[in-house]
Amino acid sequence: xxxxxxxxxxxxxxGTVYEVSALDGIDLQIHEGEFIGVIGQTGSGKSTLIQxxxxxxxxxxxxxxxAGKDIWADGYDLRSLRTHVGLVFQYPENQLFESDVLxxxxxxxxxxxxxxxxxxxxxxxxxxxxxxxxxxxxVSPFELSGGQKRRAAIAGVLAxxxxxxxxxxPTAGLDPAGRDELLNLIKHLRDKRGITVILVSHSMEDVAxxxxxxxxxxxGKIAFDSSPKQVFSHYRELEKMGLxxxxxxxIMHDLRERGLRVDVTATTVSEAxxxxxxxxxxxxxxxxx
Amino acid sequence: xxxxxxxQYYPSNSILHKLDPRVKFxxxxxxxxxxxxxxTWIGYLFCAGxxxxxxxxxxxxxxxxxxxxxxxxxxxxxxxxxxxxxTPGEPVVKFWIFTISxxxxxxxxxxxxxxTLLVMGSSIMTLTTTPNALTDGMERLFSFLxxxxxxxxxxxxxxxxxxxxxxxxxxxxxxxxxxxxxxGADFETGGLIRRLKSMVPLLVPLFVSAFRRANDLAMAMEAxxxxxxxxRTQMKPLRYAGRDYAAYAILAAYLAVCIVxxxxxx
Numbered sequence: 044x045x046x047x048x049x050x051x052x053x054x055x056x057x058g059t060v061y062e063v064s065a066l067d068g069i070d071l072q073i074h075e076g077e078f079i080g081v082i083g084q085t086g087s088g089k090s091t092l093i094q095x096x097x098x099x100x101x102x103x104x105x106x107x108x109x110a111g112k113d114i115w116a117d118g119y120d121l122r123s124l125r126t127h128v129g130l131v132f133q134y135p136e137n138q139l140f141e142s143d144v145l146x147x148x149x150x151x152x153x154x155x156x157x158x159x160x161x162x163x164x165x166x167x168x169x170x171x172x173x174x175x176x177x178x179x180x181x182v183s184p185f186e187l188s189g190g191q192k193r194r195a196a197i198a199g200v201l202a203x204x205x206x207x208x209x210x211x212x213p214t215a216g217l218d219p220a221g222r223d224e225l226l227n228l229i230k231h232l233r234d235k236r237g238i239t240v241i242l243v244s245h246s247m248e249d250v251a252x253x254x255x256x257x258x259x260x261x262x263g264k265i266a267f268d269s270s271p272k273q274v275f276s277h278y279r280e281l282e283k284m285g286l287x288x289x290x291x292x293x294i295m296h297d298l299r300e301r302g303l304r305v306d307v308t309a310t311t312v313s314e315a316x317x318x319x320x321x322x323x324x325x326x327x328x329x330x331x332x
Numbered sequence: 333x334x335x336x337x338x339x340q341y342y343p344s345n346s347i348l349h350k351l352d353p354r355v356k357f358x359x360x361x362x363x364x365x366x367x368x369x370x371x372t373w374i375g376y377l378f379c380a381g382x383x384x385x386x387x388x389x390x391x392x393x394x395x396x397x398x399x400x401x402x403x404x405x406x407x408x409x410x411x412x413x414x415x416x417x418x419t420p421g422e423p424v425v426k427f428w429i430f431t432i433s434x435x436x437x438x439x440x441x442x443x444x445x446x447x448t449l450l451v452m453g454s455s456i457m458t459l460t461t462t463p464n465a466l467t468d469g470m471e472r473l474f475s476f477l478x479x480x481x482x483x484x485x486x487x488x489x490x491x492x493x494x495x496x497x498x499x500x501x502x503x504x505x506x507x508x509x510x511x512x513x514x515x516g517a518d519f520e521t522g523g524l525i526r527r528l529k530s531m532v533p534l535l536v537p538l539f540v541s542a543f544r545r546a547n548d549l550a551m552a553m554e555a556x557x558x559x560x561x562x563x564r565t566q567m568k569p570l571r572y573a574g575r576d577y578a579a580y581a582i583l584a585a586y587l588a589v590c591i592v593x594x595x596x597x598x
Contacts, residue, residue: 099510122516130514138511140536150533154516185540199515 044111045207045239046073046096046128051105053091053263065091067263069105073207073241078233080250080271081243083260084285089243090133092260093209096241097128126155129205133212135196139184144175144195147184151203162202169202170195174228190221194228201232208232209241214249226253247289251275251310259286272308291315298322340400340458346391348460352576353469355583356457362583363453366590367446375593376445382586383453392459400455401448408447416440463495472570485561493549501542508537 053066065088073079073096083089094100095107098114098121107114114124132138141147148166157165170180173194179187184195197213210229214222230253233240244250250257250271257274259267261284267274275281278288288310295307295315303326306318343349348356367379387397401408421435458466471488478484509519512533519530 094510097514099513122518125514126516130511132507132511132514135511137537137541138508138515138533140533140540150517151515154518203516 044072045075045109047071047108048095048102049106049108051095051102051107053088053095053100054103057103065263066095066102069263069265071258071265071268073239075206075239076233076237077239078230078253078255079239079241080254080257081241081260082245082247082250082257082286087260087284088263089260090211093130093211093241093243096207096209097125097130099125099130122154126151126203127205128207128209129200129203131197131200131208131210131213133215135200135213136184136189136192138199139192139196142183143181144170144184144187145180148195148199148202151199155203165202165204166198169198172201172228172232173198174224190217190224193217193221194225197225197228205238207239207241209243211243212245213242214244214246222249229253247275247287248291248311251289251291259284271310275310276308340455341462342392342396342459344391344460346389346460347575348386348390348456350575351460351579352570352572353461353465354473354570355572355576355579356461357466357469357473359579359583360454360457362587364450366587367450367453369590369594371442372593372597375590376442376449378589378593379449380445383449383456386453386456390456390460392456396459397452397455400459401451404447404451408444411447412440412444415443464492467491467495468566468570483561485564489561497542497545500545501538504541505534505538508534508541 048069048071051066051069051071052064055061055063055065069092081089081092091100095102098107101115109124109128112119114121139147141150145163145166148169149162152162152165153159167180175191175194175198179191179195184192187195193213197210200208208229213229214225217225226249229240229242232238242250242254254271257267257269257271258265259274259281266280266284267277275288275292278292281287291312291314292307292310295305295309295318298305298319299307303319303322305322306314309315309318363379363382370376370379387394416432416436416439417430419433419436419439421433423431424434424437425432461469467488470491471484474482474484513519517530517533519527519534522530
């Protein structure tokens with residue numbers, strides 16, 4: 044087990060009149076190699092939750108474990124934890140600051156205390172994986188396009204070679220092509236490097252397609268925690284939480300209601316296509332008989 | 333961070349909160365003037381009494397007003413010490429090279445009282461008035477300066493925008509700081525030079541974002557046809573109500589009493 048949360052609560056402004064409870068009694072276990080999607084309404088506590096994973100926020104009560112060790116125990120090295128658990132915030136391009144792209148990506152490895160040679164190697168590797176061409180290495184990060192900036196910023200976290208990669212809405216504000224490219228990159232990284240991915244998203248389609256496990260955060264609690272298929276079968280409850288199932292799930296339910304025997308648990312377009320074609324051929328053979 | 337975001341304003345619904353910001357601004361000036369008019373114990377007691385009544389009327393918890401003393405506490409102590417030791421007069425205590433005179437004691441206490449009342453008095457204004465109402469009031473009060481081509485409206489607009497952006501930039505700083513900590517940045521340890529250097533990854537993105545925001549805001553203002561102060565009307569123009577005139581009357585009476593104190597050397 045990689046990360047474990049035990050009865051974690053987080054309260055903003057504890058002890059003042061402005062007290063707001065963001066998380067309430069979270070128990071959670073994250074295993075190696077998982078691709079976890081996190082969904083929830085704005086203000087449900089998602090962002091707080093992911094900041095607990097790498098020790099940026101300290102739970103008001105409860106414990107956080109990484110690789111079996113309590114990260115808030117005395118003498119625990121939080122800085123090294125942050126190199127194991129990489130966190131990419133929303134709009135990560137806002138963190139770029141160096142005079143050229145390569146130097147910016149080297150910032151993380153440098154903080155890890157690697158030699159300049161190792162830093163450069165790591166940075167180049169991360170940039171290559173993020174799909175930034177070599178001609179941009181010496182360009183100011185502020186001259187890149189929006190999508191490139193985003194990828195450079197993600198490379199800045201990847202260069203630290205984390206075991207867990209947490210991304211908070213990495214596709215917000217990207218065009219459809221940029222979005223698909225980025226998500227495929229993340230999937231590729233997980234398959235190739237074997238890292239654990241935690242993806243916060245507002246797109247049900249995205250999490251349905253990529254995640255192996257889905258967490259639904261609602262009012263500071265984890266409302267659902269299972270495979271995307273199972274979670275989306277509760278689409279009526281999800282709607283009450285201000286969420287929804289992927290569009291395709293609704294289509295499948297509609298088709299079923301109209302008499303076509305399709306698989307209503309399909310959550311991605313390719314699954315749905317297969318199921319609809321199968322149902323249609325079944326339907327045709329029945330009607331010819 | 334929270335402290336910056338909330339500012340000094342203490343939300344309540346007291347009579348002082350409801351007063352026109354212009355009344356409160358002029359009232360504060362009157363109060364400061366009165367503190368320099370009086371120079372006797374009875375005078376100071378009278379001023380302190382007036383302040384206590386205002387504090388009660390404002391319904392702001394007293395410790396909030398005390399908190400406003402924190403930044404000037406050091407200056408207060410130094411002022412009192414200088415007055416205590418350096419005022420010539422009949423020596424009371426003498427040790428080594430220091431002499432404390434009776435004049436010195438009285439001067440130090442009076443200076444301390446004056447400074448304390450001054451800071452507390454002006455904090456009543458900032459505690460009961462939102463920054464926006466305050467700049468609004470100041471714009472109206474100083475609009476006579478337009479005659480000599482002082483861009484009063486523009487200055488007040490700049491002040492409003494600056495005030496509005498303080499919490500936004502504070503939040504932004506927090507965000508960038510966290511993002512850099514997540515990349516292994518260290519803002520806490522090391523010597524002065526190292527710490528200054530470690531601020532670069534924080535300050536560069538902050539400046540970039542501040543410029544971007546300024547650009548966006550300018551664009552949004554242009555899109556809504558903002559063209560400066562001339563002929564511009566307000567959504568909630570400031571209008572004096574009965575209580576504002578009453579407040580002016582009370583202020584005038586208060587100032588008159590202080591002038592009498594000063595004149596009679598009471």
